[in-house]
Structures are given as structure tokens and as C-alpha cells.
Amino acid sequence: MSSTIPASYSPPIRNPTKKPIQNTNLCLLLLCNHLQEAKQIHALMIKSSQISDAYSASRLTEFYAVSDNGSLKYAEKVFNSVEEPGTFIWNTLIRGSLNKKKPHKAILLYDRMLCQSIEQDHFTFTFILKACTQLLALAIGRQLHAQIVKQGLEYSGFVRNKLIHLYAICGLIIDARKLFDTSTELDIVTWNSMLEGYADNKDGESLHQLFDRMPVRDGVSWNTMIAYYVQVGDFKDAIEMFRQMQDDGERPNRVTFISVLSAVAQLGALAQGRWVHTYIGKHRIELDENLGSALINMYAKCGCLDGAIQAFHETSQKNVDTWNAMISGLAANGQSLKALKFFLKMELSGVWPNEITFSCVLNACSHGGLVEDGLRYFRKMKDVYGIEPDIAHYGCMVDLFGRAGLFDKAEEIIGKMPMKPDAVMLKALLGACRIHRNIEMGERAGLQLIELAPYDHASYVLLSNIYAMGDKWDQVHKVRKTMWERGIRKPPGCSSVELDGVVHEFVVGDITHSRKKQVYEMLDEMGERLKLAGYEPDTKQVLLDIDEEEVRQTSLGHHSEKLAIAFGFISTSPGTTVRVMKNIRVCSDCHSAIKLLSNIYNRDIIVRDSNRFHHFRNGSCSCMDYW
DNA sequence: TTAGGGTTAG
Structure with a gap:
């Protein structure tokens, strides 16, 4: 559709309200795909005074607030032009704030609703409880719960499910379970909300018990289980759950594959990853930015860069995450120059890099020994892209200089940065000290590292290695003894x-x-x-x-x-x-x-x-x- | 008018 609306334009009209639509402006609104088109209709409505009609105004607010191409700012403009906005239009604005990832705003709107004594219904509570869940705002959630009981809405299925979800996600799993057990109607969403609560609280036993008791399971139930296993690091179980899901006749979707690919990547199970890739292609599942990134990551983590590059090209919409996955994959596999080439391509494509991009880029430079490039990108991230370096970026620079044996520069960076060195940075420095046999600095960094990460076996191993290199065997034994006394063991290879x-x-x-x-x-x-x-x-x-x-x-x-x-x-x-x-x-x-x-x-x-x-x-x- | 699930760097 062009930016203007031709008079002859009349494709079939969707009408979700199921009300007969006679008004041309509202008909056109249903066809809108772009903000620009909605604005034109908005203008027509103002011109014809239709904007003062509560129903028309609410529909326009809905478009602005809820559609992907909408604008919360314009939704508010229409809202403000309505003399006495009713519950529906308030709900729409709250819903819009949630859709645009502004849960704080949703809560402020609810507050205004209360102040102006606007009647709330079960829709209002559904939306506002979702906002509380996103913000983990338990105190507000509890107040809402009281309000819900007062208004006799506690048995509304939607509201109850949202309350269960809120309590479970905030860690009040017993309160969630009480609501679950006293629900008169348990639908699939109620079960899944409780399931997600157990998964989120890493309570594997209760999770399994509930999953086994479920009368019906859907894709979300299975996806929750698979994601749980990925989160707790049981990658083999995640794959096993995926197999069971298929045996059960449940069709995997995009979300399933994102989790499964993460498990496959961690396991380095390339054949299984390839199977997933083929499945996605066969079933014409679109490789969007998220699934594409997961696939690129899987190939890269399996050391298969050809696969990663192919997945990158197959990804239809590339966002910053897609590029980051590709750049970091190349860097990790020792293809530093290629990683930097991809960064240049990213810049040319108009995708704006973020702080992770620069972590990947600087990492590529340090792994490839590209000191000059690293320095250039370190400056560029702030000067061109306005990104303040964080501890990870400083860590990359310390690694970059350390690897090149430029210890003065590494110390200069540490001295100038606005934060204290972290364990990652000290490990990088120790690695450099080992390579360049800088025992004096290695000892200092090692002692600092043990203080910072006393429960990490690597701290002791690295310091012990430095002492051994300097033939300081008494110190080697002392470090080993401390490690043993503290009960810290190196995990078996x-x-x-x-x-x-x-x-x-x-x-x-x-x-x-x-x-x-x-x-x-x-x-x-x-x-x-x-x-x-x-x-x-x-x-x-x-x-x-x-x-x-x-x-x-x-x-x-x-x-x-x-x-x-x-x-x-x-x-x-x-x-x-x-x-x-x-x-x-x-x-x-x-x-x-x-x-x-x-x-x-x-x-x-x-x-x-x-x-x-x-x-x-x-x-x-x-x-x-x-x- | 409404609900639930996801990964990605080091």
C-alpha cells in the first residue's frame, strides 16, 4: 500500500468486532498497515468531527496503541481528545503501554484510573497484573488481588491465571499453588502458568509432578519443560524432552527450536543441529532474527562456520542479535579478520551495533592479535556510536594488550577505567603473564583473583602455574594446600x-x-x-x-x-x-x-x-x- | 478488547 489511500482501494475487510461497519474511515482503519496511513485517517476524523464520537475514537486509539506499527504518543493524543473516556479506552491505553514494553506506564495509567474513579473490569486487571509480573511488582500485585476480591472478580479465569503467574514468577510458589488448587476451572493456561512458575523457581520435582498430572498438554507446556532443562544445564534431557514431545504428536514451533538449538549448541551435537535446520526448511518455518541467531550460534558452537554463514544468509530479517551471533561465532573460531569484515558489512547495512557487538568485535581483535584495530574500535564505540565501554570492553582491551605483551598499556587501561577489575579481566591478564612469562605481574594478578573469586578453581590453578613457571615450588604447594583446605576441586575433564x-x-x-x-x-x-x-x-x-x-x-x-x-x-x-x-x-x-x-x-x-x-x-x- | 512459552557474547 502506498502512503496515500487511493479511492478505488477496496480489498476484503476484516471485521473482528463483528459489528456492521458503515463508516468509511473506520473501514480504512482496519486496513491500515502503516502509521502514516492511520495519521491520514486521524486527520479525516478530526476534519469531519468524527473524533468526538467515543466509539470511533476508541478504535483509533486501539490502532495506535496495539498494532505493531502504532504509536503510543498518538494513542494518547486521541485519548486526551475524548471528553469522558470509559473503561474500554482506558484498558486499551494500558494494553498499548504493555505492548510497547512500558509496564511502568501501564501502572501509572491504572493509578490515574483509580484517582478518577473509573470503573475497572476483568480486562483492566488482566492487563495490569501482566504489568506487575513484568516488573516483579509483588506489593502492587497484592493490592490488586485485594481489589479483585473486593470487586468479586477473583473467579474470572483470565484474572486468576494472571494472579497465579504473578505469584509464581515472584517466587511465592505456595500462594500461586493455593490459587491453582482452589480454581473452579483449570484450563490449559492455568496449568501452564503453574508449570512456568515451577520452572522459573527451578523446582524440578514439582515441575515433573505437575507435568505428569496434566490432563492435556499443548506446545507451551512442552516448550516450558524443554526451556527448563536448558536453563538448568541438562541439555541431554532437553533433547530427550523434545523427542517425547514429537512422540506425543505435538508439533514443535519456533520457540521449541530456539531452546532445542541452544541445547544442541551446548552439547556440540552438530548432526542433531543439522536435523533441526532441515526440519525448519522442510516445514517452511521462517528464520526470523531470533531463530536465525539461535541457528547461527548452534553452527558456530559446533565449529561449523560454513553452516553458520549459510544460516546467516537464510535469516530473512537480520537485527543486531543476528549480526552479533555471526561476528562472535567467527571470532570464537579464530576468524578474526572475517569477523571484522562482517562488522563492516553490518555498519553498511544500517543495523546499529550495541554494546555486545563491540564485545564481539574487540574479542575478535584480541584473539587475532590485532592491536591497532582493537584500539580503533574501542575509540569508535564511544565516539561514533555513543556507547560507554563497560567492564567487558575494558577486559577485551586488557586481553588485547596482554596477549601482545604490552603490559604497560594493559596496566594503563586498568588504572584509568572507572571500575575495579573483575575476575574475567584478571584471568585474561594472568593468561598473558603465562605466555610472556611475566611472573611478577602474574603473581599480583593471581593473588587479587583469588581474593575476588575464592570459590573458582581456576583462580588457584592459574596462580599455581605462574609460581611453577618461576620455580617457586614452595608457593605452588601453598596455593594447592589452600585450595584443598577450602574444599575447592577442579572439575574432571x-x-x-x-x-x-x-x-x-x-x-x-x-x-x-x-x-x-x-x-x-x-x-x-x-x-x-x-x-x-x-x-x-x-x-x-x-x-x-x-x-x-x-x-x-x-x-x-x-x-x-x-x-x-x-x-x-x-x-x-x-x-x-x-x-x-x-x-x-x-x-x-x-x-x-x-x-x-x-x-x-x-x-x-x-x-x-x-x-x-x-x-x-x-x-x-x-x-x-x-x- | 484479554492470558501462557524462547536464544544470542565472554
């Missing part, structure tokens, strides 16, 4: 490989896998061939390991990533890329060994550790030995 949609997991010295015999035979062969290639185990790395049990296993060369690679080698045909996902950082001994293995066996090996990706090919790694 765990690596996984996906084969035909099944994720195979290996821990250090694993003897539980059904093909363990072949895996260990392969491991022996790998050891022999590594020796022939001149590989010598990094015994210092072995000594540095904090966990005594792991030291024993490490000396045998049975680190989980090596087991996973051995399994990958025996389970796939020669030349196939082996993808390994690891829960903690890859150790430097394994890193050296895998570089050689990629050459010896002529295989691409991709290892995703807790920090970044390592693409091993022809004896070298994409991280350029810096991680």
Missing part, C-alpha cells in the same frame, strides 16, 4: 564426540565406553606415532596439574580429549573432520600433541574447550598457540 546423532562422552582415563578396548589400542598407536614424530610429553604441565588423581592419569597420556580423538579416529573414515567438545580448557600438552596428530593422520581436528575453538590442521592450530 570431560570430552565428547557426536556420532550418528549420539553423543559419546569420555572422562580422564575413562574405562566405561563400550568400545574401550579399540579406543585404548588406538591411543597406544597414537602414542607410538607421536613419539616417532619427535613428540615429548610436557612433564611440567603434568606436574602443574592440581588434581593428584589426574596427575596419575595424565602421566599415562589419557586425557579426555585424547580418548575422544582416538574414538573419533576409529569411528569415522580417513580424512573426516573429528569434532571434540571439552568442558574445561585444553592443556598445553594435549594442544601440542593434537597439532602433530592432525598432521600424522591427515585429519582436521576441531576442539571446542571452555574458552574458545581450536581448529587443528596440518600440524598447526587456528588459535596460534594462544588461548
Whole structure:
């Protein structure tokens, strides 16, 4: 539709009010798609004095307030022109404020409604309770509850469901449950509201009990369950729930796939992710910005950049999140220059970057050792885009300078920034100190880190490594002792490989896998061939390991990533890329060994550790030995 | 005139 309305324009008219519409202006309003068109009708209404008609004014307010292309400002203008606005038009304005993500405004309007003694109905309470839920405004919600009881509206299904939702989300799960149990009519939304409450409160047991008791389940019920598992980090259970959903005959939708793709990404289960991608294509589900971002993220987290780029191009509407997913995916996979190219494309496409974009861009610079570019973008974010750097951005800069060995610059940044360094920043600095053997600064940063993150095993490991590097063995033992006394343990290393949609997991010295015999035979062969290639185990790395049990296993060369690679080698045909996902950082001994293995066996090996990706090919790694 | 579910950086 053009910006003007041609007289001959008469497509079929939608009429949700089911009232006969005789008024031309209102008919046209129903066809409006753009704000500009609504404004033209608005002008016609003013000209013909139709605006003083309460029904017409309320319809126009509704368009402005509720439609995607509306404007709350104009809704208020019409509202203000009505002499005595009734409950409907007040409700519409409250609803509009919610739609435009302004719950505070909705509550202020309700307050004005009370002051002016405007009658409230169950619609008013439905909307205003939603505002309270969004704001977690429990005190106001309780007052509303009293008001609702006073007005005899407590048994209205809509109002009750909203009250259950409010109490559950605010953590008052017992109050929510009381309302649930005393409801005369339990519809699917009541069940789902309660279900979401348990999921939100991470009460898995009650969640399951309720889910099992549900007489009917719909897509929302299943999606709530899947999202719960993703939130608590049980990614395998999330996928299992998705399978059950399909067995139950419930069709997955966009929301389902966003959660499922997140689980797949965390597991690094590329085959399952590809299946989802095919399903989306087959069922013509539109790749909007959210689903597109989830898909890009999945491919990137599985180390499959071709897939990520394809998903990026297939995403119909690209917003800042879509671009961020792509840029961060490239940066994490060691494609720094490509990440910066994408940032330039983003700027050209007219999408405005946000603070996350600059985190990704600066991250790309630090991972790629691009000091000049990093400095340029750090300035640009403030000067051109008006984004004040936060702790994450300063952290990237410290990482950037640290990696390049420019410790003066790193200290200068820390001294000048308006906040104290956080654990992420100190870890980056310690990493740099390790690479450049800056023991003095490493010790200072390490002690500060332990003070800041006393329950994080990494704090102790990093400081211990720095001391070991300086041959300060007394200090190494002291740090280890403190760590043990405080009951802090390094989590066991765990690596996984996906084969035909099944994720195979290996821990250090694993003897539980059904093909363990072949895996260990392969491991022996790998050891022999590594020796022939001149590989010598990094015994210092072995000594540095904090966990005594792991030291024993490490000396045998049975680190989980090596087991996973051995399994990958025996389970796939020669030349196939082996993808390994690891829960903690890859150790430097394994890193050296895998570089050689990629050459010896002529295989691409991709290892995703807790920090970044390592693409091993022809004896070298994409991280350029810096991680 | 009305309700419920979601991810994405490091």
C-alpha cells in the first residue's frame, strides 16, 4: 500500500468486532498497515468531527496503541481528545503501554484510573497484573488481588491465571499453588502458568509432578519443560524432552527450536543441529532474527562456520542479535579478520551495533592479535556510536594488550577505567603473564583473583602455574594446600564426540565406553606415532596439574580429549573432520600433541574447550598457540 | 478488547 489511500482501494475487510461497519474511515482503519496511513485517517476524523464520537475514537486509539506499527504518543493524543473516556479506552491505553514494553506506564495509567474513579473490569486487571509480573511488582500485585476480591472478580479465569503467574514468577510458589488448587476451572493456561512458575523457581520435582498430572498438554507446556532443562544445564534431557514431545504428536514451533538449538549448541551435537535446520526448511518455518541467531550460534558452537554463514544468509530479517551471533561465532573460531569484515558489512547495512557487538568485535581483535584495530574500535564505540565501554570492553582491551605483551598499556587501561577489575579481566591478564612469562605481574594478578573469586578453581590453578613457571615450588604447594583446605576441586575433564546423532562422552582415563578396548589400542598407536614424530610429553604441565588423581592419569597420556580423538579416529573414515567438545580448557600438552596428530593422520581436528575453538590442521592450530 | 512459552557474547 502506498502512503496515500487511493479511492478505488477496496480489498476484503476484516471485521473482528463483528459489528456492521458503515463508516468509511473506520473501514480504512482496519486496513491500515502503516502509521502514516492511520495519521491520514486521524486527520479525516478530526476534519469531519468524527473524533468526538467515543466509539470511533476508541478504535483509533486501539490502532495506535496495539498494532505493531502504532504509536503510543498518538494513542494518547486521541485519548486526551475524548471528553469522558470509559473503561474500554482506558484498558486499551494500558494494553498499548504493555505492548510497547512500558509496564511502568501501564501502572501509572491504572493509578490515574483509580484517582478518577473509573470503573475497572476483568480486562483492566488482566492487563495490569501482566504489568506487575513484568516488573516483579509483588506489593502492587497484592493490592490488586485485594481489589479483585473486593470487586468479586477473583473467579474470572483470565484474572486468576494472571494472579497465579504473578505469584509464581515472584517466587511465592505456595500462594500461586493455593490459587491453582482452589480454581473452579483449570484450563490449559492455568496449568501452564503453574508449570512456568515451577520452572522459573527451578523446582524440578514439582515441575515433573505437575507435568505428569496434566490432563492435556499443548506446545507451551512442552516448550516450558524443554526451556527448563536448558536453563538448568541438562541439555541431554532437553533433547530427550523434545523427542517425547514429537512422540506425543505435538508439533514443535519456533520457540521449541530456539531452546532445542541452544541445547544442541551446548552439547556440540552438530548432526542433531543439522536435523533441526532441515526440519525448519522442510516445514517452511521462517528464520526470523531470533531463530536465525539461535541457528547461527548452534553452527558456530559446533565449529561449523560454513553452516553458520549459510544460516546467516537464510535469516530473512537480520537485527543486531543476528549480526552479533555471526561476528562472535567467527571470532570464537579464530576468524578474526572475517569477523571484522562482517562488522563492516553490518555498519553498511544500517543495523546499529550495541554494546555486545563491540564485545564481539574487540574479542575478535584480541584473539587475532590485532592491536591497532582493537584500539580503533574501542575509540569508535564511544565516539561514533555513543556507547560507554563497560567492564567487558575494558577486559577485551586488557586481553588485547596482554596477549601482545604490552603490559604497560594493559596496566594503563586498568588504572584509568572507572571500575575495579573483575575476575574475567584478571584471568585474561594472568593468561598473558603465562605466555610472556611475566611472573611478577602474574603473581599480583593471581593473588587479587583469588581474593575476588575464592570459590573458582581456576583462580588457584592459574596462580599455581605462574609460581611453577618461576620455580617457586614452595608457593605452588601453598596455593594447592589452600585450595584443598577450602574444599575447592577442579572439575574432571570431560570430552565428547557426536556420532550418528549420539553423543559419546569420555572422562580422564575413562574405562566405561563400550568400545574401550579399540579406543585404548588406538591411543597406544597414537602414542607410538607421536613419539616417532619427535613428540615429548610436557612433564611440567603434568606436574602443574592440581588434581593428584589426574596427575596419575595424565602421566599415562589419557586425557579426555585424547580418548575422544582416538574414538573419533576409529569411528569415522580417513580424512573426516573429528569434532571434540571439552568442558574445561585444553592443556598445553594435549594442544601440542593434537597439532602433530592432525598432521600424522591427515585429519582436521576441531576442539571446542571452555574458552574458545581450536581448529587443528596440518600440524598447526587456528588459535596460534594462544588461548 | 484479554492470558501462557524462547536464544544470542565472554
